[in-house]
Amino acid sequence: MxxxxxxxxxxxxxxxxxxxxxxxxxxxxxxxxPGQFVNVKVNDSLFPLLRRPFSIFFVxxxxxxxxxxxxxxxxxxxxxxxxGDVIDVIGPLGNGFSAAMNSGGYKTAVxxxxxxxxxxxxxxxxxxxxxxxxxxxxxxxTANQIVRFGFNRIHIATDDGSEGFSGNVVDLLAEHFSDxxxxxxxxxxxxxxxxxxxxxxxxxxxxxxxYASLExxxxxxxxxxxxxxVETINGKKKYALVCREGPVFETGAVFL
Ligand SMILES: Cc1cc2nc3c(=O)[nH]c(=O)nc-3n(C[C@H](O)[C@H](O)[C@H](O)COP(=O)(O)OP(=O)(O)OC[C@H]3O[C@@H](n4cnc5c(N)ncnc54)[C@H](O)[C@@H]3O)c2cc1C
Ligand code: FES
Numbered sequence: 001m002x003x004x005x006x007x008x009x010x011x012x013x014x015x016x017x018x019x020x021x022x023x024x025x026x027x028x029x030x031x032x033x034p035g036q037f038v039n040v041k042v043n044d045s046l047f048p049l050l051r052r053p054f055s056i057f058f059v060x061x062x063x064x065x066x067x068x069x070x071x072x073x074x075x076x077x078x079x080x081x082x083x084g085d086v087i088d089v090i091g092p093l094g095n096g097f098s099a100a101m102n103s104g105g106y107k108t109a110v111x112x113x114x115x116x117x118x119x120x121x122x123x124x125x126x127x128x129x130x131x132x133x134x135x136x137x138x139x140x141x142t143a144n145q146i147v148r149f150g151f152n153r154i155h156i157a158t159d160d161g162s163e164g165f166s167g168n169v170v171d172l173l174a175e176h177f178s179d180x181x182x183x184x185x186x187x188x189x190x191x192x193x194x195x196x197x198x199x200x201x202x203x204x205x206x207x208x209x210x211y212a213s214l215e216x217x218x219x220x221x222x223x224x225x226x227x228x229x230v231e232t233i234n235g236k237k238k239y240a241l242v243c244r245e246g247p248v249f250e251t252g253a254v255f256l
Contacts, residue, residue, distance in 0.1 A: 007083075008084065029061065032064065036096040052078075053093075055119035096248050097120070097124055100209075106184045106185065108135060110188070139157040196212045210251045211248055214249060218243050
């Protein structure tokens with residue numbers, strides 16, 4: 001983990017209202033793993049005081065990207081960054097998808113992402129062993145909010161029916177799995193907690209291993225403030241910290 005003052009390389013809108021910010025950091029790029037995150041201090045004034053966590057979206061050479069939409073003060077400041085501005089970044093943080101993606105026992109990697117939950121997967125796919133089959137299910141509110149960067153075969157669900165399946169991405173996945181057979185699937189997911197809960201129910205019923213990156217409000221991002229607990233199911237401890245033990249958990253191991 002490093003703390004670095006990273007120069008911004010670019011900020012661009014890559015889908016409607018969804019921005020990719022690219023910054024340069026050799027140390028971060030060299031050590032980041034899929035599913036890890038960075039904690040960003042968006043400016044050097046006292047407000048906003050807290051850092052904001054973002055999944056690592058992509059790494060290419062020394063360039064690291066994050067993906068976000070503007071929801072509050074922190075992301076409003078980030079979207080106004082210009083090339084050459086400097087951001088204070090701590091990372092890479094947390095336990096990402098590496099253990100689950102690199103352990104044996106599966107042949108088909110199934111990505112299930114809802115909304116900004118697609119953020120960790122372009123980097124994930126760039127690191128996945130080439131001998132795996134890959135299937136990606138992406139859910140968005142509407143067609144122009146679908147981020148396709150880094151994906152190949154995508155099955156799309158939109159809430160308003162403007163592209164692909166009309167409805168949510170877990171229903172699309174369930175429909176797909178009732179019609180097709182896949183050899184030794186393992187699911188990797190990220191999205192709103194409501195979606196992850198439904199996905200967890202589906203995968204437990206089907207007996208498919210499922211790993212998800214969880215989101216919650218965070219402060220320190222490094223296990224000090226105890227502000228990001230998730231309740232475990234049959235764990236040694238009653239709670240795990242999303243920032244330190246996660247953000248990726250096997251969905252059957254935590255209460256969503
Ligand atoms: C491990 C991790 C990875 C993340 N990765 C991404 C990412 O790749 N892209 C992205 O856009 N966002 C991501 N998030 C969420 C992101 O950190 C928040 O969207 C961001 O902090 C918003 O900052 P803000 O100052 O713009 O909004 P704020 O002013 O902090 O928040 C605006 C509103 O959104 C609510 N809110 C803030 N954060 C969250 C949250 N995590 N869950 C639910 N409600 C929230 C607040 O309660 C408030 O009502 C991630 C969160 C975590 C924990
Ligand atoms: S955010 Fe402080 S312990 Fe997790």
